[in-house]
Amino acid sequence: MFSFFILIYLITTVKFIYGHHVIEECVVVNNLMKVELTEDCCLNSGITCVNNHVTEIDLNQCGINGSIPPEIGKLSNLERLNLGSNLFNGTIPSEIGNLSKLKSLYLNRNELSGPIPPEIGNLSNLYTLNLSNNSFNGTIPSEIGKLFNLERLFFSDYGNIEFNGSIPPEIGNLNNLKIMIISNNNLNGSIPPEIGNLSKLEDLDLSNNNLSGSIPSEIGKLSNLKSMNLNHNNINGTLPSEIGNLSNLERMFLGNNKISGAIPSEIGNLLNLKTLHMNENELNGTIPFEIEKLPNLKELYLEGNNFDGNVPEFSKKGDHEKCQKNEECLTNYCYMNRIFSGICKEPSDSDGAIAIVYAYILYFLLFILFILLSLCYLCYRGYSKNKKKNRRE
16 A cells, blocks of 8 residues: 555656646746746647657747747757747847757747857757848857758848858858858858858858959859859959859859959850859950850840950840840840940930831832732733623624
8 A cells, every 4th residue: 555655656746847847848938929927838839849848839920029038048858949920029049059959940030139149059950040031230150150960041131231241261161051041131251262162052142242352263162053143242353164063053143243354164064054144244255155055044144244256146046035125135135235345236216216217118118019019900800801802802
């Protein structure tokens, strides 16, 4: 009988201990959700609990406001934290660096501000980091280079200016990175050559910043790259010939920069390329005829440069779907390049007036031809009638 009471006591004690952990973690979660602290958070559809521990928090688009409590660092078993598309404000608490098991962190589309805490570099198991569309300031911390398992990185902003400073060279340590989107910020400095270490990178977007300097030749090492967007920066210098090593590249956007020199002939090696934007730069020389070897090219924007020489034959084939200046310019290369050493010129109002005059002349000639044919027909009929009449007589 005594042993039975001991067993009941042990069971009750174990339940109390585990129950205490659940309650403790739920207090943190409930505080985050701005609900009653005594609620069982594990019953919420956005919360996942395993073995009496909170492992996932998915509160995307829940309209939650306020700050992220520092106590969130106590959720030591948390693997997924999604607070995207809410109204969270304030700074990211440094305690977030205690979430050593975290694999994905989404804080995008909030009103968070301040710098990114360097403690974020402690999240060594992180696969996805999305901090886009907030009001962060300061620089990208060099500790980001400690996230060796990171595969997807999103630091873009379409509203407030976000990060400034340069891209830390430590970003080259992210050997598993496949997607890097750091667009629409105020980044300056040059693209670090260490970016060539990202051998698994498939999507690189550094558009709409203030990056300067030349494109590093090491970018040619990104053999798995499919999309590269460097639009709207202050990148200068010449295009490295190593760009021809990007054999899997499908989309390349280099428009609105200060890139000079000639287009390297090695660009003809990009046989998977579908979209090529080099408009509004300072490119010169001749357009390499190797571009004709690009069998999948559908979009080619080259306007606003200083090319000269002969026009490649592909421009006369009409096999491109789009042209920036005119939907009907598939057979008119001039619309893809404003300045082409006199070979092409910008269409003017006088050109339209001349076209109208030619149209009127054509209509007049067709009218005269119609009158002549009608007269010939009437003469022929009269002749036929007279001939039949003479036969009867």
